[in-house]
Amino acid sequence: MIRFEQVNKHFGKLHALRNVSLNCEAGQCIALVGPNGCGKTTLFKSILGLVVPDSGDISFDGSTLIRSHLYRSRIGYMPQIGRYPSNLSIGQLIYLIRQLREEETQADLELLEEYHLESMFEKPMRSLSGGTIQKVSATIAFMFNPSVLILDEPTAGLDPLASEILKEKIKKELAKGKLIIISSHLLNELDELATQVIYMQEGEIKYHRDITELKEITGETMLSKAVVRMLKQASYV
Amino acid sequence: MYKVLRIVLADILKNRVLLVYTLLLGALAWASFLLEDNSSKGMLTLLNIIILTVPLVSVLFSTIYVYNFNEFLELLLSQPLKRSTVWLGLYAGVSLSLMLSFFIGAGIPLLIFQLNTAGFMMLALGILVSLVFVSLAFLATMFTRDKSKGVGIAVMLWLFYALLFDGLILFILFQLSDYPIEGALMMISFLNPIDLARIMILLHLDVSAMLGYTGALFFDFFGSSTGILLTFIALCIWCWIPFQISLRKFKKENL
Amino acid sequence: MKYLLHILSCLCLFHLQAAGKVWNVDQQGSLRYIRTAVGLASPGDTIYVQKGHFKEGNITINKALTLIGVNRPVLDGQKKYEVVSIRSNNVHFEGFEVIRSGKSSLDDPGGIKVYNCKNVSVVNNILRDNFFGIYIQNGAKCLVRNNQIFAKALNEQETGNGIHCWKSDSLQIIGNRIDGHRDGIYFEFVTHSIIWRNISTANIRYGLHFMFSNDDVYIGNVLKNNGAGVAVMYTKRVKMFNNHFYENWGASSYGLLLKDITDSHIENNQFMRNTIGIYMEGSSRIFVQGNSFNNNGWGMKIQASCMDIDVFSNNFSSNTFDVSTNGTLVLNRFKGNFWDKYEGYDINKDGIGDVPFHPLSLFSYIAEQNAQAMILFRSFIVTLLERSERILPSLTPDEFIDPAPRMNKL
Structure with missing residues (x-):
């Protein structure tokens, strides 16, 4: 569904993506892990077209997404830190964003209900806590029933309950055969969700494995441990 | 673009800075028209507003707003929207709101107390100057990702056009006072939108005095309908070009 | 003694009026030409001129006559003649419309021109399209009052001045309106005169222009929108009170230019x-x-x-x-x-x-x-x-x- 071919990206001297080649298919839930500054966000942004690669190609359903914008109607993006125009209320924001996409008649407002955001519709964005903003971000990401979901540290600011609701939602969407890419530091959180793991370091994809395969190779049952073990194996073997 | 514009307007029209700016303009304009016993002093106050306050607020406010809008811009761009649509919508939103502020703050008193050519001229110029400095602000934000640097650039731009540029002309004037450099000066003044606006207003405010300078070519030129037309075209170009450059940069920008 | 004098002067006035014969010029009547009437009349007579369009060339008034236009008869100079020439003291000229005098810079023909005489009054006339409007040459104690003087000149050569006074003394120029001439009011060597409540607008050169005219008083005049405003030169003891100098715009235009x-x-x-x-x-x-x-x-x-x-x-x-x-x-x-x-x-x-x-x-x-x-x-x-x-x-x-x-x- 999304395919990276030899993608390179530099920011000045920083080599943010090194020869990234990648293939993500529908029905997968990919955990994108790696240390800070390893290029996860750049990878996301290049899928969203926010970052244009220096070389290589990224394709979405077989056609290149570089300098195109219509494919994005099929992507839902939840940013790491959502910041919204401070004077808009939640209701206004959601209404206006729905306006942006006139083709969607049926909006998926499940998260909106689960998070009870309607009760706060009048509240301006500037008065919201980080957690609430994350809830809003999540709602927006899932709202248009996208076939690809890109979630950048989705559970970072969420309380356990909200986090659980989100995970349930992700599972539900996964069951519908969507492609979900999640980056997170909290590997345990991803344990029950992810079907694949991509480990990035210094702009490079160190490995891209199926979770079951990964656990088999490393002999670990915990994803977090398996990831680390795998890394050690990779560097020593 | 219209939908992006709606989002920006929905947010910006509730902005407190903008509200304060509108009130400030209104207070200055009403006070200067009501408290002074002759309207020409009011017009002078408005001239100073147009050549100082309007550029400063326009450039600073827009710069800060665009930087603050950055994260949301990413979210907008993750929607199926063209970059140019988003940027244009943002520009339209910011400039419309600043225009509206100027119109409500200064324009209404102008139309009440100066319902004549000079009044309309001032209104048009105030709006154009706002637009030019919004454009320059958009350009400034494209120079650096760093908000404080961007604000610094914006302030420098203002300082340059409001003060330094004229200082430079004054210096040249004194150095070369024996030469007929007026033609060159006229050309140079096209490089400064504030000067253009000021000269236009000057010709309406001080027309009696301007007629006294037989040698003053610039009066003949800027006072003619060709001159007025050219000035307005130049100001429109001043809005257009910085914005176009910023748009071009924005299209290639990594966010 | 004073009382006696008063009676005496009243008698004199009565005598003058009583002595004057009245002539009636009417294009439908028996006396059809003003020139004929002037020829027939003797000093002190009064000539009434009824409404009509008179093209009599130059009308010279060389006797102390009173000419009164009834219902504003028109005297037409046909662009050839000086319309009215006053060459006698004590002439009173009132109620006419004087139009289209000849143009010549050699002898400066006027709509109404006063030559070397005293006590002439030109009152309540309309002058249109003349070279000079009212021209007083070497006059004294003359009165020019409530006349309306218009011209439509485009340049200085085309027209003379509205009220032009030269080498005169003790004039009264009161309540006239002058529009579109070269200079509205022009004085040269005119002394002890009063210029009061005139309105001089849109003249090609100066609204008011005087030189070498000492001891004059200018009160309550309106001088507006003249090509070069007002210029006064080489004069002593001028008094200018309550005048209005408006909208005299241009590179060498002055509300009031004072030179020497x-x-x-x-x-x-x-x-x-x-x-x-x-x-x-x-x-x-x-x-x-x-x-x-x-x-x-x-x-x-x-x-x-x-x-x-x-x-x-x-x-x-x-x-x-x-x-x-x-x-x-x-x-x-x-x-x-x-x-x-x-x-x-x-x-x-x-x-x-x-x-x-x-x-x-x-x-x-x-x-x-x-x-x-x-x-x-x-x-x-x-x-x-x-x-x-x-x-x-x-x-x-x-x-x-x-x-x-x-x-x-x-």
């Missing part, structure tokens, strides 16, 4: 929207008081060749520049004027500002030397410079001050 004028009074006049309110050159001992200068380019320009000009108690407001000069020597005095640019204070509340005002603007001073600098006028940097100059004069003469500026308008 001495011992004169300019009081309570209004100067509005002129390029230059008053321009003075080579003038001295002039008292400028109680005038208002509004919305002019320059309120006053006092050239360095002037001295002893007293500018007291005037209003200066909304002028681009209130006062300017071209020299550094200050021989004139300013006192007690109201300046709208004054930003001083009045702690003791006596209506007089406690710090002196420097009416000379730095920038007008700079622009005087280098007109190119005007391109920077009212820019922020120039405003800063002006302000600092007002506080600490360095370039402008620091004795050029009003030591007692008024806080409020007069």
